[in-house]
Amino acid sequence: MDAIILQILNGLDKGSAYALIALGLTLIFGTLGVVNFAHGALFMIGAFCAVTLSRLFNLSHEVEVPGQTDFLGNPLKKDVPYLHDIFGEATGSAIIDWSVPLAILFAIPIMIAVGVIMERGLIKYFYKRPHADQILVTFGLAIVLQEIIKYYYGANPIPTPAPDAFKGSFDFGAMIGFAENTIIYPYWRLVYFCFAAVIIGAVFAFLQFTTFGMVVRAGMADRETVGLLGINIDKRFTIMFGLAAAVAGLAGVMYVPINPPNYHMGMDFLVLSFVVVVVGGMGSLPGAVAAGFLLGVLESFASMREVIDLIPGINQVIIYLVAIIILLTRPRGLMGRKGVMED
């Protein structure tokens, strides 16, 4: 029982990352009808926003440490961040410590700008082009973005920890009456889960309760008619793209303390997020979220020792296996609509 609760928790957490990425992807799919292979790259850029901010905070000048030498025998120099000089050591350290949450504020305008530039500068010319062309151009863009990041940040993962207050884990099992150490859960993952829930809720609320959202939803259902109503769809599409980019970027920012980011993290998530979106059903936001959580939980269960012993290799294929089964039993995924991307 405790093992099952444990994996459900893990799955929800994994799922929240999948759901966030898939949410942005399906916004673009559903509203714009564009297959965006650069979506993973947006996630990655978000993560590197956090890295960049943390680096900015850590901008330092060198101070010689008396009595110690570096590997070549020269006097050892220690880096002192400028923030320490400006705010004093305590406040300076605290700001550096909180660089990841602060990066959210930093990332939102950047991601929206990236999204808008991408849409206005490139994607807009591809609405009427075949999906194959969209794939090629966005894949090319993803490679370019990735290589630029690699050029400046290298290929290795870059550790960017969470604030000290959120390090470590708490014993969830003990709280609900299980034995000690049976269900432990890291603080930051709880933060991530809540964060994802808030973002998902906000996106839904935005689409549900604003006029803008209404038009967009109508556009997802029937683009031509909305276009005929004389509503400026173009502008709204641009905003949607910015929004999707921001969602992907924020997912990336907050993911940084969970796993150190590297330049190809977007590609690692890309295939998975497409699977999630399709399993959820093309053009369905709730579908994407549900599929994200479902696949996260199933993946967690498949990684249990008992399950692997029973079916060797199941943890390698579970996501794809589930995707195949769902697509064969439910032709349009969990909540897909007819006629979206079926040609």
Next chain:
Amino acid sequence: MLGLDKKDTTLLLIVAVLTMCAPFLLNPFPEGSGMAQFNAGYPDLMQRFVIFGIFAIGFNILFGLTGYLSFGHAAFLGVGSYAAVWMFKLLSMNVLPAIVLAVIMSGLFAMLIGFISLRRSGIYFSILTLAFAQMMFALAYSVLTPITGGETGLQLALSDPRILGASATAEGNIPVPALFGLEMRSSTVWEVGAWKFTFNTGYYFCAVIMLVSFFLAIRIFRSPFGMMLRAIKSNQQRLRYTGLNPKPYTLAAFVISGMYAGLAGALMASMDPLAGAERMFWTASGEVVLMTILGGAGTLIGPVLGAGVIKYMENIVSKINSDILHGWFAFLPDGLEDFVVAIIYPFIGKGWHLTLGLMFMLVVIFLPGGLVEGGQRIARAFRRGKKNEAPKAASTEPAE
């Protein structure tokens, strides 16, 4: 000729001449010159050009004609490679049985995966094929290690129990793949002045197979079957109400293109007897999609061009390092040399991916029909320049 019309015959002949003369055409720069870096006329790369050409031609039969975008075609390439290497291990180093088994095996896999995946269309179909291929990759890399060799790949060993043929050569080495004694790796080198041209048995073997594949692809394109496939892409509903069943047609196209992939895999194994699981990773499937679109999906020659360009980038551009760059620009004054090198450096060598990505974007933005469209535009510009007075009837012809 061979049941082709004039235009197709010309195309086939051009391709034949190009492939047969590839050792010359791809080595235009004299050995030792600064430009020799751009020579691609060495056996391995020439083999890759034609093998990936075959892969892309086959993929185009499915994607270019029916519009079904498979994102898992590399799985069949992998199956073909594994089957071929197992034939080398167990039966004989002759490439023919290996190729035959590989084509059959990949055909069977394609039949099974196609039968299931073709129950859906559009992006759902793409994801189904992707899922199958990823499952095959993951299993081949891990739990199926005894069959596939896992991480290190399936390779020949001195202890292989080869039924027809020796386990080891007289010198104690592993025998190499051959066609009735004609070793695939054997080459003759022809030195003309500063030029060096390599004629490799394996390359010519692959090239002949590629020409046959290309010829068959032309026949398929021009056949009633090919027309039905294009009709499927155009309007499945009408096709059904015209009394035709699209399912067996798409499945047949899927299996044919899977067999082409298997053939390519077998040839890869024949040129270099190793089969690795990475061959089935989704990026490998993506690569053939990109080759096809880059060259021009639905055209005959496009996929081959696309395959050539991508493989050229991967093998030539990636090998240019900063030393070579400095060598090229040594004639410039020092400061300027460093500046020029600094500008170019991010795009070559380890930055070759960047160039590739930029090229994808530029081609698809400016040449929506792929490289073939680029060629057509150039040709049209020439034609227009030549005879301005000629009526513009030619431009209404469908693109091929």
Next chain:
Amino acid sequence: MGILDVKDVGKRFGGLKALSDVNLSVQENTCHAIIGPNGAGKSTLLNCLVGKLIPDTGSVMFDGQSVLGRSPHEINQMGISRVFQTPEIFGDLTVMENMMIPCFAKRDGAFRMHAYESIAAERDLIEMAEAMLDDVNMLDKRNMHSASMSRGDKRRLEMAMCLVQNPKLLLLDEPTAGMARADTNNTIDLLKEIKDKRDITIAIIEHDMHVVFSLADRITVLAQGTPLVEDTPENIKGHPKVQEAYLGESH
């Protein structure tokens, strides 16, 4: 017994009764029109005839065989060709290729692996297709990209594609919907010509009374999923029930 016999056909969509107790018999070599107000179930009925939908109850017999449970291509192979409300053609193909596909379907059946043969070698089929194109005055457009033609031409092409198969029954689903008057008249002329020249049975679903009364030998009026009345055009014209059904629609 007609060539097409519809018996007691009923179809529900959830709680909505789309068709009930439909009985209909189309006689060989006649033109039978099915008319009715919007939502009367005309399209549902048609879809039940061609295999797109399977009725919940009843039977549909064509030429002595049941069509129920068969897929569209099988039903076509039995001899039913269908023309759609908006012309369905192979837009990416040339006019001639559009014509060749039904020719192959007629001769080779639902599937044949003719991957190595050349289309150019099929002289018989090419002649057949050309003759049909000539019949509809489209021979000069044979190499045109069919998507780039006018709607009227597309309609004619679609009819030609159906007719070249020599179907026993031609189903027309509002063939003049959305057409200008001149195009409509052309279509009527074309259909009349077809009717006169060939031994063919036509079932037509139509909204436009002008079309119906120019072509039909018999008319069935459908209202709320049930046949109201079936008679000759002359009798239908003044039939009170029909007027009621159509007046009812306008309110």
Next chain:
Amino acid sequence: MSKTTLTRRGVLKTGAVAGAGLALPTYLSAAGHEGFTNAPTGSTVTLGFNVPQSGPYADEGADELRAYELAVEHLNGEGDGGMMNTFSSKALQGNGILGKKVEYVTGDTQTKSDAARASAKSMIEKDGAVMITGGSSSGVAVAVQALCQEAGVIFMAGLTHSNDTTGKDKKANGFRHFFNSYMSGAALAPILAANYGNDRKAYHLTADYNWGYTTEEAVKTSTEALGWETVAAVRTPLTQTDFSSYIAPVLQSGADVLVLNHYGGNMVNSLTNAVQFGLRDKLVNGKNFEIIVPLYSRLMARGAGENVKGIFGSTNWHWSLQDEGTKAFVKSFGTKYGFPPSQAAHTCYVQALLYADAVERAGSFNPCAVVEALEGFEFDGMGNGPTLYRAEDHQCFKDVLVVKGKENPTSEFDLLEIVEVTPAAQVTYDASIFGGELGTCNPGA
């Protein structure tokens, strides 16, 4: 009508040209008249450096490449000579190899066996490389080694840690300086027992591919021999990025040690996740919970940041060693590039020098002569103490370093501290235990 004739004539003409081309075999000359592949003929010799330049190991590859460039400098008599001054064999003169200036070509393995073989082949076929070296994974090493065996050139493996490279998949033309899984296990176990006691319950997370299997096996066997119990061993997919669902059940199992048989990105993520779950703050069975990473790499440790502190592992070499060889190498590398070399850089540098030295001593580039010179070769002064290139499996036997993540690093390079230098004798094993056949050297054409 006239058009047709024109075409036909055109075709005939082309055919005639093609025919003429094929009718000139007398001008053709067979390659390799020296009796082996790519025998250097001019005043230069070309070496092929095949390292990952794209993909997750690109930084490691870049460091390898730096080391090779440094080695080439030293071999050609430029720079300060580095380890050539401390190397016990004095055959190298600083005038290239056998008087031929050393040139090199580079290629991108992408850490994929196919791509690695393609780039190695192009070096052999196009650039005339007489030796291929480099790489950052065992899959690539095994694949390229087999290729070199077939082509008749020498392969000097870069970073490859699987037992298979010089075990099951060993080849006569291939040599490995780097240590392997078995040695890691053998070196680590006594230190672990000394620090954590003999009564421990270990939980293994293992990368689900060949290298993972051999490492898991090695660590398991050697720790079990000292009294540890293995509670479970779970395989994780290569493509896994989030290891939470594998880490979370560890505590429940009653284990008090977690062994992460992961490398590269897998290692960074699994270690980060394990620390995130607070495993190291836990007390299980009355003991502190511990984490072990059998194969450490400083470059990768950097990716895991603070999480490596206090975690045991093994490594082939570390720049903080104090022997003369290491000091000389670190000095020349550090002077040139501004930071200390990684273990990957070290092994690559040493391999390049060892090859050059073997050629000098053999007096020939012939692979078979080189193999003979390297087999059973004993040397010192290369940073690892006295070392033997064993003839039976072409594996180097030398001391293995047991290291620990440093608590108070002074710089971003100073992440590991050496806990113990396990003597070579303790990690030596019988050459036959992993099977495989070396075969005979192949000089190629």
